Amino acid sequence: MQLIVLAISLVAMxxxxxxxLSAARAATLPAVVPRTDPEARRRRVILGLAAxxxxxxxxxxxxxxxxxxxxxxxxxxxxxxFYWEIDTDTVPLGEPVAFHAHTVDVTHGFGVMDPAGTILxxxxxxxxxxxxxxxTFETPGTYRVxxxxxxxxxxxxxxxxxxxxxx
Amino acid sequence: MTTMTDxxxxxxxxxxxxxxxxxxxxGAVFLLMMIFGLAMRAAQGALVEIEPGLFYQLMxxxxxxxxxxxxxxxxxxxxxxxxxxxxxxAGVFHAFLALFLLGVVLILGAIFLGGYAxxxxxxxxxxxxxxGQWEAGAAxxxxxxxxxxxxxxxxxHLEVMRKLIAAYGGIGGAMAWPVAFGRGDPKDAPPPxxxxxxxxxxxxxxxxxxxxxxxxxxIVNLAFPGFAVDALLAKNMIFFFxxxxxxxxxxxxxIAVYEIVPDYTGKPWKCSRAFALSWTVVLFxxxxxxxxxxxxxxxxxxWALAMGQIVSYFSGIPLIAVTAFSLxxxxxxxxxxxxxxxxxxxxxxxxGWTAGSAPAILDGMIVVNKVxxxxxxxxxxxxxxxxxxxxxxxxxxxxxxxxxEGETLRGPVATVFWAYVLGGAGFVLMFLVSGALSVPRRWxxxxxEWHLQAQIATAFAALVVLAVTAFVxxxxxxxxxG
Ligand code: HEM
Ligand SMILES: [Cu+2]
Ligand SMILES: [Cu+2]
Numbered sequence: 001m002q003l004i005v006l007a008i009s010l011v012a013m014x015x016x017x018x019x020x021l022s023a024a025r026a027a028t029l030p031a032v033v034p035r036t037d038p039e040a041r042r043r044r045v046i047l048g049l050a051a052x053x054x055x056x057x058x059x060x061x062x063x064x065x066x067x068x069x070x071x072x073x074x075x076x077x078x079x080x081x082f083y084w085e086i087d088t089d090t091v092p093l094g095e096p097v098a099f100h101a102h103t104v105d106v107t108h109g110f111g112v113m114d115p116a117g118t119i120l121x122x123x124x125x126x127x128x129x130x131x132x133x134x135x136t137f138e139t140p141g142t143y144r145v146x147x148x149x150x151x152x153x154x155x156x157x158x159x160x161x162x163x164x165x166x167x
Numbered sequence: 168m169t170t171m172t173d174x175x176x177x178x179x180x181x182x183x184x185x186x187x188x189x190x191x192x193x194g195a196v197f198l199l200m201m202i203f204g205l206a207m208r209a210a211q212g213a214l215v216e217i218e219p220g221l222f223y224q225l226m227x228x229x230x231x232x233x234x235x236x237x238x239x240x241x242x243x244x245x246x247x248x249x250x251x252x253x254x255x256x257a258g259v260f261h262a263f264l265a266l267f268l269l270g271v272v273l274i275l276g277a278i279f280l281g282g283y284a285x286x287x288x289x290x291x292x293x294x295x296x297x298x299g300q301w302e303a304g305a306a307x308x309x310x311x312x313x314x315x316x317x318x319x320x321x322x323x324h325l326e327v328m329r330k331l332i333a334a335y336g337g338i339g340g341a342m343a344w345p346v347a348f349g350r351g352d353p354k355d356a357p358p359p360x361x362x363x364x365x366x367x368x369x370x371x372x373x374x375x376x377x378x379x380x381x382x383x384x385x386i387v388n389l390a391f392p393g394f395a396v397d398a399l400l401a402k403n404m405i406f407f408f409x410x411x412x413x414x415x416x417x418x419x420x421x422i423a424v425y426e427i428v429p430d431y432t433g434k435p436w437k438c439s440r441a442f443a444l445s446w447t448v449v450l451f452x453x454x455x456x457x458x459x460x461x462x463x464x465x466x467x468x469x470w471a472l473a474m475g476q477i478v479s480y481f482s483g484i485p486l487i488a489v490t491a492f493s494l495x496x497x498x499x500x501x502x503x504x505x506x507x508x509x510x511x512x513x514x515x516x517x518x519g520w521t522a523g524s525a526p527a528i529l530d531g532m533i534v535v536n537k538v539x540x541x542x543x544x545x546x547x548x549x550x551x552x553x554x555x556x557x558x559x560x561x562x563x564x565x566x567x568x569x570x571x572e573g574e575t576l577r578g579p580v581a582t583v584f585w586a587y588v589l590g591g592a593g594f595v596l597m598f599l600v601s602g603a604l605s606v607p608r609r610w611x612x613x614x615x616e617w618h619l620q621a622q623i624a625t626a627f628a629a630l631v632v633l634a635v636t637a638f639v640x641x642x643x644x645x646x647x648x649g
Contacts, residue, residue, distance in 0.1 A: 001538055005529050006603035010596075012525035013551075016491075020518040023495045027432065027504040038496045042441060046488045053480045056532075061473055065533040066465050081298045106293045107398060109463070109541055111607070117616070119538045119605040122463055127292060127398040129466045133537075148541040148607055150286050152298045153220045156610035 002118065068134045072098035077145070079108030079125040082154035084145045086162055091137060093166045098134040101125035108158065109148030115141035122148050137164040182257055183568075186247045187646060189264055190565045193240040194639045196271075197558060200232040201635055205628045208594075211613045212621030220300055222611035223284035230287030231274055231309075234413055235316060237553060239267055240561035241419030242323055245367065247564075248360045248426045253330040259322055266319030273312030281305025286609070288409060289313075291381070291401035295389050303389045310382050310389075317375045317382070324368040324375075331357075331365050341365035342450070343443035356438035359425040366450045367418040373454065374411030377404050399466055406460040414453050417520060417552065420560040421490060424513050427567050428494065431510050432501040442493070445485035452482045459531040463540050472533060479531030483524045491521045506576040511584050512563030519555025519591070523548050526599055541609070544602025547595055554591040554631065562638045569645035583637040590630025597624035 026032075076087040077099055091097050101110040103125040111122035112135070120143075123133035137143075140163075147158035203225045210217040217225070246260055277283040282301040285294045294306035328338075335341040335357050343362050345351025356362075381404035384396045425436045458475030461467050494517050498504070526548035529535050539545075576584060601620045606613065613621055 001535070002603040002605065005526075005535055005539065005544075006599060009526040009529055009599060013522040016518065016522045016525070019495060020514065020521075023498040024506070024514060027498040027501040028506065029503065031500055031502040034496075034499065038492075039441075042488055042492055045492060046484060049484050049488065050481075053477075053484075056480065057477055060532050060534055061476065064469065065537065066469070066472075081296065106296045107290055107402070111541075113605060117605055117614075119542065121537050122540060123465060124463050126402070126464065126466070129399060131463075131465045133465070146607060150223075150288075150290070150609040151293065152296065153223050153284060153300045153611075154298070155223075156219070156607075156612050 066133075068098050068132050069096040072096035072134050074098050074100060076100045076102065077110055077125070078102040078104060079110065079147065079151075079158065080104040081106065081152050082147075082158045084108075084110070084147070084158060084160035086145065086160060088162070090163045090165050091143075093137050093140050093164050096134050096136045098132050099123070101131045101133070103127055106151050107149050108151050111146045111148035113144040113146060114139070115143065117144070119146075119148075124149060140164050140166065182247070182250060182255075182260055185257070185260055185264070186243055187568055189243045190240065190561070190568065191642065191646065192268075193236050193243065193561060194565060194635075194642060196232060196236045196239075197561070198632070198635050198639050200229050200236065201628070201632050203229045203232075205625065205632055208621055208628050209625045210611065211617070212625050213613070213615075213618050214622060214625060217611070219611040220282070220284065223286070223300075224278050224282065226609060226611075227284050227286050228275070228278045231313075232271075233553070234287055234409075234416075235267070235270070235274075237416035237420075237557045237561075238316075238320065238412060240564070241367075241416035241557065242320060244423045244561070244564050245327065245364050245419040246323060248422050249327050249331070249364045251426070252358060252361055253334045255326055255330060259326040263319040263323040266315050266322075270312040270314075270316035270319070273308050273315060277301075277305045277309035277312060281308060283309045285309070288405055289382075289385060290405060291385055291396055291398055292388065294385055295392060307386055307389050310386050314379065314382050317379055320375055321372060324372045327364055328368045328372070331361060331368075335361065335365075338365065338369070342447055343438050344447065346438060346440055347443035347447055353437060353439055353443075356443065359436045359438050359442060360422045362438060362443060362446045363418060363422045363425065366446045367415045370411055370450055370453045371415035371419075374408050374415065378408030378412070381405055381408065399464060402461065402464070403457075407454070407457045410457040410460060411453055413549075413553075417557045417560075418449065418453070420516065420557050420564070421520075423560055423564040423567070424490075424494065424517055427513060427564070428497065428510060431504055431506075432497045433504075434497055434500060436493070436497070441489050445489035449482070449485050452478050452485070456482055456531075459536075462531070462533050462536040476532055480528050483528050486524055487521055491517055505573075507566070507570060507574045508576060508580050508584060509563050509567035509570055511576050512559045512566060515588060516556050516558075516560035516563060519559055520552045520557070523552030523556060523595075526551065538605075539602055541607060542602040543598045543606045543608050545608055547598030547602050550598060551595045554595060555588070559587075559591075562635070565638070565642050569642055580641070583634050586630050587634035587638075590627045590634060593627030594624055594631060597621075597627060 078085045108125040123131045145160040209215045283305040331341040343356040346356045429435050456478040458471045459479040606617050
């Protein structure tokens with residue numbers, strides 16, 4: 001997911017840079033009468049972007065990304081300055097797991113990295129709330145828990161881990 | 168009523184002296200904060216060693232200092248060009264500047280004397296939970312610094328809105344609603360800079376009022392820990408304020424593009440129907456989009472998160488299809504335009520702002536946000552539209568204030584310009600790459616496998632610092648020679 005997002009961004013940014021550079025060059029040359037009416041082109045850009053927006057919205061919001069399956073196994077995690085407490089050290093493989101994120105002091109960010117170090121999901125652990133996030137682990141191994149909300153001077157040291165294994 | 172022709176015929180706005188001084192302060196603070204940023208990135212690459220406590224103090228001062236200075240430079244641009252169209256009370260600007268500087272002193276004291284390192288976002292209840300790094304008094308001092316700056320901005324915006332409302336026949340007149348909604352003739356519309364000044368003053372005022380409320384709540388909480396606030400409500404208010412404030416800085420700075428670029432292309436920037444409509448849309452979108460900062464707060468109502476994602480995408484349309492598109496049309500229509508440092512930086516500002524919207528919109532999608540939120544992707548996209556956007560516009564405005572007739576973008580000044588572009592682009596791309604590789608943001612210490620990325624970024628950052636040093640020195644030298 002992350003690398004696809006990076007690729008899309010780089011292409012879009014390169015396209016924008018190229019458009020500006022070529023207009024900047026054209027500005028120094030004698031004026032040319034545009035082949036098509038700029039206002040007609042502007043309308044096409046707006047309609048095109050709007051249509052793309054509707055499609056992307058529908059595809060990315062259905063199903064609702066924060067849905068928690070009713071059958072998920074529950075794991076409680078609790079953050080505090082500066083540690084993560086997890087109520088189990090082994091999490092089941094191949095079935096949905098719902099993490100319930102608590103905090104004892106400030107807001108922390110409960111984030112999980114796979115064995116290769118790629119972030120899989122996160123949610124906020126916020127005073128007064130128990131936020132839930134669910135995930136189905138596909139590969140066994142050791143997963144790292146990190147903090148993804150700045151919580152004070154040892155924020156980067158709030159590390160823990162758990163094992164994913166078949167029941 | 169001011170008409171279009173004033174835009175190009177009036178040469179000097181009022182209070183040029185105060186404006187030049189303020190931009191000098193802004194340029195110098197940008198440079199200093201960039202040096203702090205360079206130190207942080209070097210520490211992440213293990214090139215220098217900085218204690219985590221000090222790193223987070225630097226992060227706090229860099230965040231607050233940069234956002235504040237972006238606001239300062241944007242508001243100064245707004246004030247200068249609004250002064251071309253309506254008379255403004257000079258004392259208001261002096262009070263604004265004085266309150267700003269008082270705020271800076273309080274913030275610096277809180278961080279470097281008091282040890283405050285709760286980040287520029289003062290996320291409730293972090294200021295009250297320092298784990299021994301700072302006392303409650305330091306946090307209160309920091310928040311009072313914000314309050315002082317906020318009051319200054321309120322004064323400035325109220326004066327601007329009051330005068331624009333009087334001169335253009337109400338809020339709707341200044342926002343060009345007759346043109347936007349059909350009946351009016353674009354020839355009678357206010358200049359584009361006025362529409363932008365009105366819209367950004369309205370939303371920045373609302374943002375600052377909400378910000379003041381959460382500041383007061385946080386200060387009371389520090390004084391009386393028994394007084395608790397709902398953490399989710401406080402977070403909503405903080406991000407509403409933070410989002411609106413930093414966006415207002417960019418929307419105010421773009422006034423310089425509307426007012427200066429036409430002098431070079433020879434075509435006045437028109438307040439067309441698309442332009443007028445887009446600013447009304449922006450007025451509402453800027454305020455409605457802030458939940459894109461809370462996409463991982465599942466306690467938020469689903470509709471608010473969906474709105475955050477959708478408005479985040481559609482906010483790109485007025486930027487791309489109106490401001491960027493019109494600029495491109497004006498450039499292509501120009502006849503043998505002369506580039507100088509001012510126009511180079513102003514156009515770069517719009518290009519960088521537009522480019523930065525791509526990674527920003529992607530991060531504003533819930534599915535993407537789940538894996539990229541609070542990674543370095545986030546500083547990646549906002550440094551794009553700040554370094555290559557707002558800050559480029561601010562230095563462009565400074566170059567224009569000290570321009571010489573007939574100068575072109577050649578020789579050493581061109582080298583500095585392209586060093587800034589290259590350094591800035593390389594630096595922000597490295598943040599985006601690190602974010603895509605799951606490197607968290609706001610970590611004082613990075614894992615060894617991430618060091619190389621931070622080291623490359625440090626080299627690009629050094630290039631930016633060198634270029635900005637040259638921009639500031641050139642500005643100072645020219646101010647000195649008058
Ligand atoms: C040479 C130029 C710059 C360098 C080297 C630099 C460096 C950095 C670094 C290393 C961080 C922390 C990244 C992390 O979270 O891991 C950061 C954060 C930040 N920077 Fe910059 N920066 C530069 C320019 C700017 C500019 C021009 C602005 C705004 C006008 C800005 C605004 C911010 C903000 C708001 C943060 C977030 C602070 C926080 O997370 O609390 N920076 N910068
Ligand atoms: Cu943390
Ligand atoms: Cu935002």
